[in-house]
Amino acid sequence: MSDAPLEVSWFAALCDDDYERLGVPDEALLSSWPHCRTIALAAEEAGFDNILLPSGYALGIDSVAFAAALAPHLRRMHLLLAVRVGELVVPQMARQLATIDQVLEGRLTINIISSDLPGETLPSAARYQRTREVMGVLRDLLDRRPVAHHGDFVEVEVDPPRIATVDGRCPPLYFGGLSEPAKEVAAEAADVYLMWPDTVDATAALAAEMRERAAAHGRDLRLGFRSHVIVRETEAEARAAAASLISAVDDEQGRAIRERSLDSGSAGVARQAELRAGADDDGFAEDHLWTGVGKARSGAGAAIVGDPDQVRATLERYREVGIDAFILSGYPHAAECDRFARHVLADLDHAPLRPWFASRP
Template sequence: MTAASPPEVAWFGALCDDDYDLLGVADPALASSWDHCRDIALAAERNGFDSILMPSGYALGIDPVAFTAAVAPMLERICPLVAVRLGELWVPQLARQLATLDQILGGRLLVNIISSDLPGQALESAPRYRRTLETMTVLRRLLRGEAVAFHGEFLDLELDPPRLTAGSGTCPPFYFGGLSPAARDVAAAAADVFLMWPDTVAATAAVIDDLRGRAAAHGRTLRYGFRVHVIVRETEAEARAAARRLVSMLDADTGEAIRSRSLDTGSAGVARQGELREGADDEGYAEDHLWTGIGRARSGAGAAIVGDPDQVRAKLDAYRAVGIDAFILSGYPHLDECDRFGRLVLDRYPHAPLPR
C-alpha cells in the first residue's frame, strides 16, 4: 500500500481472557469461551472490519488455531490474523496446520508470529530471537511449497514440503513485533508487517524510520501495523468519562496481578508501555487523545485512542501520516466497542483489506 492508500483495519478476538466491563473486575460472561469469542468474530465481520486478531497466551483463554478452524466456515470475508508462539510445535507440523487453516479460509489467513518463552522454559533474548528467525525462515519455505535443507543452531532438517501448502504456494503475510534491537533485526529480515504497541505519534515515526533502514539493508520493505485500544463516544466528554469509568474499580495490586500473568513481562515493548504511563499527565494522557490507563491492568498494548468520532479518525490519520497502514483495534467490552466503533467511525473511514 502507498501512504495514500486506505489502511487495513482489524478488531481483536479477545481469546486471552482479556475482556471486561470494568478493568480488574472479572465477569464470567466475558471470559474467553467458544460462544463469546465467536460472537466477537461475527460482530467484527458484520461491522466491516478487514481482519481480526486471534491472540495466543498459554495460561490464558483458548487456543487460536483450534478456535479459528471452528469459526472459519462462519466468516465469509474477514481475514483472521492467527497468533502462533514459535517453538510450541515442530515447524513442519506447524506449516501443515497453517496451510490447512488457509485452505479452510479460502486463502485469507494472516499469521501473527510471536517470539516468546515457552511454558516452563526461559531462554535469553538473543538466542530466542535467533530461534525465531530460523523458524520463520523454514516456515515460509514450507508454506511456499519449497523443499528445505536447513542446518542451523536450533533447526536441523532436510525434507520435502507437505502436499498441502498455503494459498497454492503463496505464504500468508507474517505480522511480527518487538522493540529490542534483536526483534527489529528479525522483523527486517523475515517479517512482512512490523507491529507496534501504542506510542506517541513522534515515537512511532522514529521506530518506523529505524525499521525502514534495517529492512533496506536486507533489500526489503515492510508494512507497519499499530495495535491500540479505542474508546469512542458521541462527544469527547463522554469518551473521557468512559475511560475513567473503565478503571474506576481497579486497584494497584489487582492491576499488577493481571500484568504479571503474561509470559512477556520483561520485554522491551512492555518496558516502553510502562515508560509511556509514567510520562503521562495526571489523567493518564501521554499526548492528545492517547490514554495510558489501560496499561495499569494489561502487560501488552496499554493505551487507547479516546475521543469523539472525528477525533478518533484524526488520530488514526496522524499515525497513517508517519507510515502506519494497518490498525489492530480493541475496546472494552469487546463486543460493545466493536459495534460502537463500527457505527461511529468505521462506516465513515476509508479502509481496505490486505490483498493476497
Template sequence: MSGGDPSAGRAAPEVAWFAALCDDDVEQLGVPAPHLLSSYEHCRDIVLAAADAGFDNVLLPSGYDLGIDGTVFAGALAPEVRDRMRMLLAVRCGESWPPQLARQLATLDRVLGGGLTINVISSDLPGAPIDSELRYRRTAEVMAILRRLLDGEPVSHHGETYDLEVAPPRIRTVSGRCPELYFGGHSEAARRVAAEHADVFLTWPDTEAAVAALVADMDRRAAEHGRSLRYGFRSHVIVRGTEAEARSAAAHLVDALDDVTGAAIRSRSLDSGSAGVRRQAELREGADDDGFAEEALWTGIGRARSGAGAAIVGDPDQVVAKLLRYRALGVDTFILSGYPHLAECELVGRYVLPALRAS
C-alpha cells in the same frame, strides 16, 4: 521528492478487531467478569460481530494459562467468516515443529479461502524460559522455515535450533505463497528479526513522534536486507458521541482498579518483562494527571494490562483524526480493541470504520 504524505496513493488501510481469546475481556479493569471469560461461544460472538461490522481481519491472540487455543478456534470459525474477513492467527515459536505447523497453516488458509494471516510470537514456552537472544534466533529460524515451506519450496536447514531436510507439504495455501507474517518487538533482537523476516511490523500504542522514529529505523534496517516492511498499530479504542462521554467511559473503566490488582494482572503475561512492555510503562509515567501521553492517547489501560497499554480516546472525529495521523506516518494496519469487546466493536464499526475508509 520529499515532504509529502506517505499515505498518499496507498491502498486503504487494513482495519482489524481483536478476539479476546486470552481471558482479556471485562467491563471494568480489575473487576472479575466470569461471563466474559474466554469461551468458544463468547469469542465466536466477538468474531462474528467484527465480520458483520465490516472489519478486514481479526487477531486471534495466543496464551498458555489464559483462555482458549487460537488454532483450534480458528479452524472452528473459519467456515463462518470465509470470504467475509481474514483471520490473523497468533502462533508461538517453538510450540510446534515447523514442518507440521506449515501443513496446519496451509490447511487453515484453505478452509478460510485464502484468508489467513500469521502473527508470529517470539515468546518463552510455558515452564521453559530461555535467554532472549537465543529465543529470537529461534524465531528467525522458524520464520525462515515457514516461509520456504509455505512458498512450496524444499528446506535444507541446519541451524542452532532446527536441523532438518524436508520437502514442502502437499497441501498448499490458496495463493501458493506464504501468508503475510506479522511480527513485533522493541528490543534490538526483535528489530533484527523483523527487518529480515517479517512482512508487517507491529507496534503497540505510542506517541506520534515515537512511531515516526520507529518506522524510520525499521525502514533503514529492512533496506539493508533489500526488503521493505509494512507497519501495523495495535491499540485499544474508546469512542463515544462526544469527547466528554469518551473520557467518562475511560474513567469508568479504571474506577475500581487499585495498583496492587493492576500489577498482579500485568505479571500474568509471559511477556511482562519485554522491552515493549517497558516502553508502555514509560508512556504511562510520562502522561499527564488524566493519563494522556498526548492528544487522544490515554495510558490508563496499561495500569492493568501487559502488552498494548494505551487507548485512542475521543469522539468519532478525534479518533479518526488520530488514526489518520498514524496513517500519515506509514501505518498500513490498525488492530483495534476495546472493553467490553462486543460493545466497543459495534461502536468502532459505527463511528470509525466508515470515516476511516472514506478519508
C-alpha cells in the same frame, strides 16, 4: 505513507481479556468458543478487514483450534492467527496453517509470537534466533520450497507438505518487538512490523527506523499499530468511559495482573510503562492517547480516546507517519466493536493487506 491499503482489524479476546471494568472478572466474558465467536462474527458483520486471534498459555483458549473452528463461519473477513514459536514442529505448523487458509479461501494472515515456552526462559538473543529460524523455514515450506535447515533450534530436511495455501505462497507474517534482536528479526523476516501504542512522534521515528532496517536487507516492510480504542459521541463521554474502565483497579492489583503475562519483562512492556509514567494526571500521554489501560493489563497499554472525529483524526495522524494497519480493541469487545464500526470505520478508506502482498512479483 505507502501504496498499501489501510487495513483495520479488530481483536478476539481469546486470552481472558474482556471486561466491563478491568480487574473485575465476569464469567460471561471469559474466553470461550461462544463468547469469542460472537466477537469475531460481530467484527465480520461490522466490516472490519481482519481480526487478531491472540495466543497465550496460562489464560484463555487455543488460537489455532479456534481459527479452524471459526473459519467456516466467515464470508469475507481475514484472520490474523497468532502462533507461538517453538510450541509446534514447523512442518506440522505449515500443514495446519495451509489447511486453515484453504478453509478461509485464501484469507489467512499470521502473527508470529517470539515468546518463551511455559516453564522455559531463554536469553533474548537465543529466543529471537529460534524465531528467525522458525520464520525462515515456515516461509520456505508455505512457499512450496524444500527445506534443508540445520540451525541452533530447527533441524529439518523435508519437502513442503502436499497441502498448500490457496495462492501457493506464505501468508503475510506479522511480527513485533522493541528489543534490538526483535527489530532485526522483523527487518529480515517479517512482512508487517507491529508496534504498540506510542506518541505520534515516537511512532514516526520507529517507522522510519524499521523501514531503513528492512531496506538494508533489500526488503519492504509494512507497519502495523496495535491499540485499544474508546469512542463515544462526545469527548466527555469517552473520557468518562475511560475513567470507569479502570475505576476498580488499584496499583497493587494492576501490577499483579500485568505480571501474569509471559511478556511482562519485555522491552515493549517497559516502553508502555515509560509512556504511562510520562502521562498527565488523567493518564494522557498526548491528546487522545490514554495510558490507563496499561494499569491493568500487559502488552498494548494505551487507548485512542475521543469522539468520532477525534478518533478518526488520530488514526489519520498515525497513517500519515507510515502506519499501514491498525489492530484495535475495546471493552467489552463486542460492544466497542459495534461503536467503532458505526462511528469511525464507516468513514475510513480501508481494505485487507494480504491482496496487496499477493500482487507483488
